Amino acid sequence: MVKLNRIYTRTGDEGSTGLGDGRRVSKDDARVEAYGAVDEANAALGVVVMAARAGPSGDQGGVPGDGITRERIAAVVAECQNDLFDVGADLCVPPESGRLSDEPPGARLRVTAAQWARLEGVIDQFNARLSPLSSFVLPGGTALAAALHVARTVVRRAERRTVTLVAIEPGATNPEAVRYLNRLSDLLFVLARAANDYGRADVLWVPGKSRSGQGGAGGSGAGGSGEVEGTGGAGGTGGTGGTDGAAR
Numbered sequence: 318m319v320k321l322n323r324i325y326t327r328t329g330d331e332g333s334t335g336l337g338d339g340r341r342v343s344k345d346d347a348r349v350e351a352y353g354a355v356d357e358a359n360a361a362l363g364v365v366v367m368a369a370r371a372g373p374s375g376d377q378g379g380v381p382g383d384g385i386t387r388e389r390i391a392a393v394v395a396e397c398q399n400d401l402f403d404v405g406a407d408l409c410v411p412p413e414s415g416r417l418s419d420e421p422p423g424a425r426l427r428v429t430a431a432q433w434a435r436l437e438g439v440i441d442q443f444n445a446r447l448s449p450l451s452s453f454v455l456p457g458g459t460a461l462a463a464a465l466h467v468a469r470t471v472v473r474r475a476e477r478r479t480v481t482l483v484a485i486e487p488g489a490t491n492p493e494a495v496r497y498l499n500r501l502s503d504l505l506f507v508l509a510r511a512a513n514d515y516g517r518a519d520v521l522w523v524p525g526k527s528r529s530g531q532g533g534a535g536g537s538g539a540g541g542s543g544e545v546e547g548t549g550g551a552g553g554t555g556g557t558g559g560t561d562g563a564a565r
Contacts, residue, residue, distance in 0.1 A: 347482045351490075352408040354475035355498075359401040361468035365394045365505075368464040369512075386515075387461065390508050393439055394468075397501060403428055404494050408479065411489045428494040436500040443507045452521040454506075458513035465509035472502045 332345075369391035406426045456466035476498040483490050510516045 347478075347485045348408060348411070348489075351475070351478045351482045352405040354471075354478040355401055355405045355408065358468065358472045358475045358498075358501075359398055359405075361464075361471040362394050362398045362401065365461070365464045365468050366391050366398070368461045369394065371460070386511055390461070390465075390512060393504075393508065397436075397504070400428075400432055400497065400501075403432070404497055407491050407494045408482070411486070412491060427491050428497050430493055430496070433493065433497040433500040436497070436504050440500070440504050440507050443511045447507065447510050447516045450516075450519075450521070452523070454510065455520045455522055456509075457520060458509075458518045462509045462512040462518070465505050465512055469502050469505035469509065472498055472505060476502065 369387050403426055407428050410425055456470075457463050476495065479490065479495050479498060483495065510519060513519050
């Protein structure tokens with residue numbers, strides 16, 4: 318059971334922090350960067366939940382004409398927030414750490430395959446209602462969709478930080494945690510399309526639209542919506558590609 322009696326401890330004033338197994342490491346340690354990025358992602362999901370529950374359909378946070386979808390998105394994302402605490406708890410205790418003296422066997426929290434498999438099921442449910450994409454999607458549309466795209470990119474950063482940790486400390490990270498982050502970014506992309514009236518309000522990338530200098534004030538078309546998925550599929554989940562060129 319987590320019990321927080323004090324907010325400040327002064328133990329980190331010299332630039333170190335404690336891992337879940339009691340070890341002290343620098344605050345810029347790769348493991349701290351990884352679970353810190355997961356914390357950022359969780360905060361971004363909190364903004365999504367707020368946007369989804371902002372008001373009736375048609376308000377800035379609403380999904381056009383579909384209040385049920387908006388509430389469903391809020392519920393799905395809120396559950397993912399709880400999952401991200403699991404991911405952070407997993408990352409802050411390396412698998413090779415010895416059991417603490419007061420720690421019961423099996424007490425350590427580890428992300429499981431069932432958690433990311435659940436996300437795949439939700440992705441499939443929403444994606445079944447989406448039309449295939451003919452181009453990459455520009456982040457935006459409704460306020461809710463924009464918040465989902467921001468959250469998606471923050472989750473992708475958390476995944477990259479975790480992959481960096483894997484490269485630095487091979488075998489010292491639960492692979493299911495990395496898989497969860499990957500599926501979560503896919504889910505957020507699909508939810509963003511659902512928030513844009515199931516894709517009907519999506520704005521698509523037009524390659525080179527403004528190169529002639531006649532694109533207009535709102536027609537720059539510069540940039541896409543993140544990393545290239547490359548999987549495609551009936552609902553176009555491969556349309557998460559864009560400017561940084563990293564393949565999922």
